[in-house]
Amino acid sequence: MEPSNNKYPASSKLFILTGLLLLSVGMMFGLIGMLQYLIPGFLKQYLSFEKIRPLHVSSVVFWIIFGAIGSVINYVQQYTGRVIYSQRLVNIQWALFVGTTILILVSYCLGMFGGREYWEFPPVLALPIIAGWLLFSFNVIKSMPTFRHQPVYVWMWLTGVVFFLFTFLESYLWVFPSFRNNIVNDMTIQWKSYGSMVGAWNMLIYGCSIYLMEKISGDKNYGHSTIAFALYFTGLFNLMFNWGHHIYTLPSHHFIQYISYAVSMTELGILGRILWKWKSSLSDAKKHFHYIAFRFLVAADWWIFLSLLLAIMMSIPGVNLYTHGTHITVAHTMGTTIGINTFLVLAIAFDILHVNCFGAVPYTKYFNKAYWLANISLFVFWIALILVGIEKAKWQMGANRIPFSSMMHQIHPLFYFVFASGLMLATALLVIIYPMIKHQLECYSSQKSSHVKSV
Amino acid sequence: MATDGQKRMIAVFLTASFLLYSFYLYYAMPFKRDIKNQEASEGKLVWQRYNCNACHQIFGLGGYLGPDLTNEYSLRGHDVIIAFIKSGAPSMPVFHMTEKEMNQLVAFLKDVDRSGRADPRTFTIKSNGTIEQ
Numbered sequence: 001m002e003p004s005n006n007k008y009p010a011s012s013k014l015f016i017l018t019g020l021l022l023l024s025v026g027m028m029f030g031l032i033g034m035l036q037y038l039i040p041g042f043l044k045q046y047l048s049f050e051k052i053r054p055l056h057v058s059s060v061v062f063w064i065i066f067g068a069i070g071s072v073i074n075y076v077q078q079y080t081g082r083v084i085y086s087q088r089l090v091n092i093q094w095a096l097f098v099g100t101t102i103l104i105l106v107s108y109c110l111g112m113f114g115g116r117e118y119w120e121f122p123p124v125l126a127l128p129i130i131a132g133w134l135l136f137s138f139n140v141i142k143s144m145p146t147f148r149h150q151p152v153y154v155w156m157w158l159t160g161v162v163f164f165l166f167t168f169l170e171s172y173l174w175v176f177p178s179f180r181n182n183i184v185n186d187m188t189i190q191w192k193s194y195g196s197m198v199g200a201w202n203m204l205i206y207g208c209s210i211y212l213m214e215k216i217s218g219d220k221n222y223g224h225s226t227i228a229f230a231l232y233f234t235g236l237f238n239l240m241f242n243w244g245h246h247i248y249t250l251p252s253h254h255f256i257q258y259i260s261y262a263v264s265m266t267e268l269g270i271l272g273r274i275l276w277k278w279k280s281s282l283s284d285a286k287k288h289f290h291y292i293a294f295r296f297l298v299a300a301d302w303w304i305f306l307s308l309l310l311a312i313m314m315s316i317p318g319v320n321l322y323t324h325g326t327h328i329t330v331a332h333t334m335g336t337t338i339g340i341n342t343f344l345v346l347a348i349a350f351d352i353l354h355v356n357c358f359g360a361v362p363y364t365k366y367f368n369k370a371y372w373l374a375n376i377s378l379f380v381f382w383i384a385l386i387l388v389g390i391e392k393a394k395w396q397m398g399a400n401r402i403p404f405s406s407m408m409h410q411i412h413p414l415f416y417f418v419f420a421s422g423l424m425l426a427t428a429l430l431v432i433i434y435p436m437i438k439h440q441l442e443c444y445s446s447q448k449s450s451h452v453k454s455v
Numbered sequence: 456m457a458t459d460g461q462k463r464m465i466a467v468f469l470t471a472s473f474l475l476y477s478f479y480l481y482y483a484m485p486f487k488r489d490i491k492n493q494e495a496s497e498g499k500l501v502w503q504r505y506n507c508n509a510c511h512q513i514f515g516l517g518g519y520l521g522p523d524l525t526n527e528y529s530l531r532g533h534d535v536i537i538a539f540i541k542s543g544a545p546s547m548p549v550f551h552m553t554e555k556e557m558n559q560l561v562a563f564l565k566d567v568d569r570s571g572r573a574d575p576r577t578f579t580i581k582s583n584g585t586i587e588q
Binding site for chain 1: 457459462465466469472473476477480481483484485486487496499502503504505506507508509510512513514515516517518519520521522523544545546548566567570571573574575576578580581584585586588
C-alpha cells in the first residue's frame with residue numbers, strides 16, 4: 001500500500017495524537033476508579049469516585065471524539081485528493097476542543113459538576129464544543145466537491161456529523177425547566193439523545209474503517225455495493241429508534257418500549273451477515289495480517305460480534321429487566337468503546353501515523369505480545385464485569401434482599417479480576433500507543449527546529 | 456443497485472420519521488410539565504451539582520458504587536437521607552451542604568419516589584418478551 005498520508009497537513013494527526021494522550025490519561029483514571037471499588041475510601045478526600053468517574057468517562061469519550069474527528073479530516077482529504085477546505089478552521093477547532101477538555105477535567109478536580117451522565121461538566125462548557133463541531137461540519141461539507149454518487153462512507157461521515165450535533169443539542173434540553181422538572185420526562189429525553197449520539201460517533205468511525213478496509217484490500221466496490229447501503233440504513237434506523245432499551249423500566253410511554261424492541265431486532269440481520277461472511281473474513285485476515293492497522297480491524301470484528309450478541313439480548317425487555325442497573329451494562333459499554341471504538345480508531349491511527357517525517361515508524365518488538373495481551377485481557381475484563389453483573393442481578397431479583405453493602409461485600413473478590421484484567425489491558429494499550437505518541441512528538445519538535453512545513 | 460435518488464428517498468423518509476418521533480416526544484411528554492414543586496425542582500439541581508449520580512442510580516441509571524435511590528424516600532425516609540449526606544459512608548464522602556440544599560434534595564427524592572417504582576421485582580415478563588409493571 002502506498003503511504004499517501006504525508007501529503008496532507010498534519011493537523012488531523014494532531015487530533016489523533018491528542019486523542020491518544022487522552023486515552024492514556026483516561027485509562028489511569030479508570031484504574032483508580034476500580035481501586036476505589038476494591039479499597040473503599042481510597043483517595044476519598046481528594047479524588048472521590050464522583051470526581052474519578054467523570055474524569056475517566058470524559059477523557060475516554062474525548063479520545064473517541066478526537067480520534068473520530070482526526071480520522072474523518074484525514075480520510076476526507078485522502079478520498080477527495082484535495083487539502084481540507086480550511087486548514088485554519090481545523091486549527092481553531094482543535095484549540096477550542098483542547099481548551100475545553102482541559103477546563104472540563106479541571107472543573108471535575110475542583111468538584112464543579114453539571115451532574116449528567118456522560119457530560120458531567122457544567123453546561124456552559126458545552127458551548128465551545130458546539131462551536132467547534134459547527135466548524136468541523138462546515139469544513140467537511142465544504143471539502144466535498146460533489147454529493148452525487150458517493151460511497152457509503154461519505155454518507156456515514158455526513159450522517160455522523162449532523163446527528164452528533166442534533167443529539168448533543170438535544171441532550172442539553174434539560175437546561176429548560178419544562179424539560180427537566182419531571183424526572184421521567186427528563187430521563188426519557190436524556191437517554192433518547194445519548195442512545196442516538198453513540199450511534200452518531202459510530203457512523204464517523206465505522207465510515208473511516210470501511211474506507212481503510214477498501215484501501216487495504218484495494219477493492220473499491222464495497223463502498224458502492226447494495227449490501228453496504230443496506231447495512232448503513234439498518235444502522236441509521238437503529239441510531240434513530242432503538243434508544244428505548246436504556247429506559248425499559250422507566251415509567252414512560254409504553255410505545256417507546258415496543259418501538260425500541262422491534263427496531264433492535266433488525267440488528268439480527270447485521271449479526272447474520274457477520275456469520276455469513278465469517279469464512280471469507282478469515283481468509284482476508286490471513287492475507288493482510290502482517291499489516292498492523294488491519295489487525296485492529298480484525299480484533300474489532302470479533303468485538304462487534306460479541307457486543308452485538310450481548311446488545312440484542314439486552315434489547316429484549318424481559319432480559320433487560322435482569323441486566324439493567326448492573327455491571328452487565330458496563331461490560332457492554334467496555335466491549336463497544338474499547339473493543340470496537342478504540343480498536344477501530346487505533347487501526348486508523350496506525351494507518352495515518354505510520355509514516356511520518358522520519359519515514360516509516362518502526363514497530364516495537366513488544367507489539368505482537370501487547371496486541372494479544374490487549375485482546376485477551378479485554379475478554380477477561382468483559383467476562384469479569386458480566387459475572388459481577390450476574391451477581392447483582394440475582395440480588396436485585398431475589399426474594400429476600402440482604403443490605404446493599406453486604407451484597408457488595410460478597411461480590412468483592414470478583415472486583416480483583418476486574419482490576420487485574422483492567423490493569424493488564426491498560427498496560428498492553430500503553431505499550432502499543434506509547435511509541436506512536438513518541439514518534440509523533442519527535443516529528444513535531446524536529447519540524448519546529450528546522451522550520452520545515454509538513455505540507 | 457439502488458440509485459442515488461432512491462437512497463436519498465430512504466434517508467429523507469427515515470429522517471422525517473425521526474424528527475416526527477422526536478418532536479412528538481418533546482410535545483407529548485409522559486408526564487405533565489407543571490412546576491408545582493419548586494423545592495423539588497431546585498433539589499434536582501442540587502443532586503446534579505454534587506454529582507450524586509456518579510455513585511447512585513435513579514431508575515437503574517447512573518453509577519453503581521452505591522444503591523439505587525429511586526424509592527429511597529419511601530423505603531428509608533427523610534432522616535436516613537439526611538444522615539447519609541451529613542455523615543457519608545466508607546465509599547461515600549461527607550457533603551457539606553446548607554440546610555436549605557438538604558431539604559431541597561430530600562424534596563427531589565420524594566418527588567422521584569412518587570413518580571414510580573424502580574424495583575425490577577415489581578415487573579412481570581410477558582410471553583412476547585415485553586415487560587409490564
